[in-house]
Amino acid sequence: xxxxxxxxxxxxxxxxxxxxxxxxxxxxxxxxxxxxxxxxxxxxxxxxxxxxxxxxxxxxxxxxxxxxxxxxxxxxxxxxxxxxxxxxxxxxxxxxxxxxxxxxxxxxxxxxxxxxxxxxxxxxxxxxxxxxxxxxxxxxxxxxxxxxxxxxxxxxxxxxxxxxxxxxxxxxxxxxxxxxxxxxxxxxxxxxxxxxxxxxxxxxxxxxxxxxxxxxxxxxxxxxxxxxxxxxxxxxxxxxxxxxxxxxxxxxxxxxxxxxxxxxxxxxxxxxxxxxxxxxxxxxxxxxxxxxxxxxxxxxxxxxxxxxxxxxxxxxxxxxxxxxxxxxxxxxxxxxxxxxxxxxxxxxxxxxxxxxxxxxxxxxxxxxxxxxxxxxxxxxxxxxxxxxxxxxxxxxxxxxxxxxxxxxxxxxxxxxxxxxxxxxxxxxxxxxxxxxxxxxxxxxxxxxxxxxxxxxxxxxxxxxxxxxxxxxxxxxxxxxxxxxxxxxxxxxxxxxxxxxxxxxxxxxxxxxxxxx
Numbered sequence: 001x002x003x004x005x006x007x008x009x010x011x012x013x014x015x016x017x018x019x020x021x022x023x024x025x026x027x028x029x030x031x032x033x034x035x036x037x038x039x040x041x042x043x044x045x046x047x048x049x050x051x052x053x054x055x056x057x058x059x060x061x062x063x064x065x066x067x068x069x070x071x072x073x074x075x076x077x078x079x080x081x082x083x084x085x086x087x088x089x090x091x092x093x094x095x096x097x098x099x100x101x102x103x104x105x106x107x108x109x110x111x112x113x114x115x116x117x118x119x120x121x122x123x124x125x126x127x128x129x130x131x132x133x134x135x136x137x138x139x140x141x142x143x144x145x146x147x148x149x150x151x152x153x154x155x156x157x158x159x160x161x162x163x164x165x166x167x168x169x170x171x172x173x174x175x176x177x178x179x180x181x182x183x184x185x186x187x188x189x190x191x192x193x194x195x196x197x198x199x200x201x202x203x204x205x206x207x208x209x210x211x212x213x214x215x216x217x218x219x220x221x222x223x224x225x226x227x228x229x230x231x232x233x234x235x236x237x238x239x240x241x242x243x244x245x246x247x248x249x250x251x252x253x254x255x256x257x258x259x260x261x262x263x264x265x266x267x268x269x270x271x272x273x274x275x276x277x278x279x280x281x282x283x284x285x286x287x288x289x290x291x292x293x294x295x296x297x298x299x300x301x302x303x304x305x306x307x308x309x310x311x312x313x314x315x316x317x318x319x320x321x322x323x324x325x326x327x328x329x330x331x332x333x334x335x336x337x338x339x340x341x342x343x344x345x346x347x348x349x350x351x352x353x354x355x356x357x358x359x360x361x362x363x364x365x366x367x368x369x370x371x372x373x374x375x376x377x378x379x380x381x382x383x384x385x386x387x388x389x390x391x392x393x394x395x396x397x398x399x400x401x402x403x404x405x406x407x408x409x410x411x412x413x414x415x416x417x418x419x420x421x422x423x424x425x426x427x428x429x430x431x432x433x434x435x436x437x438x439x440x441x442x443x444x445x446x447x448x449x450x451x452x453x454x455x456x457x458x459x460x461x462x463x464x465x466x467x468x469x470x471x472x473x474x475x476x477x478x479x480x481x482x483x484x485x486x487x488x489x490x491x492x493x494x495x496x497x498x499x500x501x502x503x504x505x506x507x508x509x510x511x512x513x514x515x516x
Contacts, residue, residue: 002060003059003060003061003062004023004027004060004061004062007061007062007063008022008023008026008027008061008117009063010058010061010063010067010068011120012067012071013071013120013122013123013124014071014120014121014122014123015071015072015073015121015122015123015126015153016046016049016054016057016068016071016072017032017046017047017121017152017153018120018121018122018153018155019057019068019120020032020035020036020046020057021116021121021152021153021154021155021156022116022117022118022119022120023035023057023061024036025114025116025117025156026114026117031154031156031157032152032154033148033152039056039057039060040056041053041056041057043151043152044151047075047151047152048074048075049072049073049074049075049081050074050075051069051072051074054068054069054072055069070084071123073093073126081093083189084189084191086188086189086202086203087202088202088203088204089204089291091128091204091208092127092128092129092203092204092207093126093127093128094125094126094127094128094142096144096147096150096151097142097143097144097150098121098125098142098143098144098150098153098155098158098159099125099126099130099131099140099141099142099143100121100125100140100141100143100155100158100159101122101125101133101135101136101138101140101141101170101173102138102141102159102161102166102167102169102170102173103133103135103136103138103166103167103170103173104122104133104135104136105119105155105159105166106163106166106167106170108120109163110163115156115162115163116155116156119155119156119159120155121153121155124186125140126153127185127186127189128207129179129181129182129185129207129211129237130178130182130185130186131178131179131182131230131231131233131234132176132177132178132179132182132234133178134178134182134183134186136170137175137176137177137178138170138173138174138175139173139174139175139176139230139231139234140230141169141173142230143158143159144158145157145158174231176231176234176235177238178234179234179235179237179238179241180237180238180241180245181207181210181211181237181238181240181241181244182234182237184198184206184241185203185207188203189203194245195244195245195246195247196247197244197245197246197247197248197250197251197295198244198245200295201294201295202294204291205292205293205294205295205296206244206294208283208293208294209244209293209294209296210237210240210241210244211233211236211237211240212225212279212280212283212296213240213243213244213251213254213280213296214235214236214237214238214239214240214241215228215232215233215236215278215279215280216258216277216278216279216280217236217239217240217243217254217257217258218232218235218236218239218240219232219236220278221258221262221274221275221276221277221278221279222278223278223279224279225279225283240254248295248299251296251299252299252303255277255300255303256307258276258277258278259276259307259308262275262276271308271309271331271363273285273304273308277300280296280300281300284296284297284300284317285317285318297317297318298317300317301316301317301319304316304317305321305324305325305326306325306326307326308326308366309324309326309327309328309330309331309363309366310324310325310326310327310331310369311324311327311331311335312324312335312369323369323370324369325368325369326366326367326368326369327366327367327369327372327373328362328363328364328365328366328367329343329344329347329353329357329362329363329365329367329372330361330362330363331363332367332369332372332373332376333362333376335373335376336372336373336376336377336379336380337376337380338376338379338380340362341362342379343362343372343375343376343379344357344358344362344365346375346379346411347367347372347375350375352367352368352371352372352375353365353367375411378411378427378429379411379425381427381428381429382411382425382426382427382428383425383426383427383428383431384424384425384426385399385400385403385410385424385425385426386424388402388403388408388426388431391431391435391489392431392434392435392489392490392491393487393488393489393490393491393492394489394490394491395456397466398455398456398466398470398490401465401466401467401470402434402470403426404467405467405470405471407434407470407471407474408426408430408431408434409426409427409430410424410425410426411425411426411427434474435488435489437474438483438488438489438490438493439483441476441481442481442482442483442493443482443483444482444483444484444485445482445483445484445485445494446484446485446486447484448482448484448494449482449494451496451497451498452480452482452494452495452496453494453495453497454491454492454493454494454495455469455470455473455490455493455495457497458495458496458497458500459500461497461500461501462497462498462500462501462503463501464500464501464503464504468503468504468507469495469500469503471507472495472500472503472506472507473493473495475507477503477506477507478495478496478499478500478503479499480495480496480499481493481494481495482494
């Protein structure tokens with residue numbers, strides 16, 4: 001096989017396309033496509049990193065193919081690519097844009113002629129997270145012309161400036177250090193390990209997560225990806241990296257920082273997550289998101305669940321939250337069908353939330369969702385104390401004794417605080433449970449057994465407080481209690497006055513609450 005002469009070796013840092021373009025300029029003084037056509041190599045095969053095209057070019061150029069293949073980005077179809085064992089999509093590359101460092105290209109041709117055969121496109125310039133020259137710390141310049149020139153990435157066409165003009169570009173280029181993310185990406189493609197959380201996911205996933213988190217941390221919640229420049233993205237990646245290297249704990253601290261900023265902007269209790277997490281949340285919640293973004297999505301989702309107000313069955317980042325961990329007083333009241341201020345007062349009375357909760361909006365006070373929801377349901381089932389005599393067939397003093405002894409607990413929690421109407425109400429389920437207890441626990445009789453009397457009469461005969469008698473009945477300190485078939489509720493209960501008279505000595509703690 002005829003080989004090209006003289007030999008132009010492959011540079012360890014360049015792309016196969018760059019080397020092929022240099023071969024064309026060196027041997028023919030012309031463009032890449034005619035040169036490849038002469039060799040029987042299709043441009044699109046070389047662009048796609050087809051092994052056959054690479055080895056064919058290496059054979060003709062008398063070049064060991066291994067270093068060339070090592071720098072080849074192989075197309076896998078459907079905009080998927082592979083480089084050195086790392087899989088990613090087209091968005092991990094610069095796509096049709098060609099990036100370059102003017103200082104590097106100027107140095108390529110120092111003391112040489114025929115610069116088109118010497119300027120080489122570096123492999124790292126093709127990677128999207130690489131935005132700054134690691135040698136000169138200049139922001140890379142991006143060029144585009146037309147479709148075919150963009151496909152070939154020919155520097156001789158896309159960067160026609162001579163050495164003097166390149167140096168002038170370098171003088172005006174923005175100077176900044178490469179981001180730690182860029183260094184990580186470069187090191188990972190070189191086979192070196194990094195932070196465990198980053199290494200545990202695809203290189204594109206960790207790159208995008210870092211950039212999007214950094215974008216909102218550095219530029220705020222109004223920042224949009226399309227409006228950020230190369231230098232902006234470099235700053236964003238630098239901002240996020242200290243959080244990323246600490247893994248989940250670090251990422252969470254970054255999310256907490258965003259939440260704190262929202263609070264400082266007066267967004268206490270605000271449910272607009274776009275206004276808290278900015279483009280990070282927009283990216284991860286987008287219905288157009290077709291690629292797996294990696295662990296950042298579940299991490300953000302869980303952080304929102306753990307720290308913010310969630311509605312039952314709310315769809316959060318693609319998945320419904322069956323049982324929220326937290327809910328604001330406002331959202332719990334809405335789902336429970338009660339007034340938020342009343343719910344707040346009951347929760348304060350029960351010491352579920354501190355009294356200082358009155359100083360902030362109900363939408364800003366988070367409550368354990370299950371506890372708050374149960375209290376709200378109790379409130380919906382509330383039965384006024386004034387209705388107890390009718391429901392239980394009891395006198396008003398007897399109904400009061402039920403509440404005072406804790407046999408029926410008031411919704412306010414029984415700590416003595418007055419909370420309006422709710423403080424004079426009982427959970428309807430507890431009332432139903434007391435009625436069920438009466439019907440279940442005590443044998444029915446058609447007529448009172450000899451010597452047995454009703455509860456009020458027993459209290460009068462034995463000079464025993466009604467509270468003690470009720471505790472004796474429902475704590476089963478009284479061994480024999482009957483109920484009249486013809487009379488429901490407390491009014492139909494029958495007890496032995498002599499047994500009642502002995503109750504105070506049998507009950508060690510007559511104030512022990514009885515909760516059904």
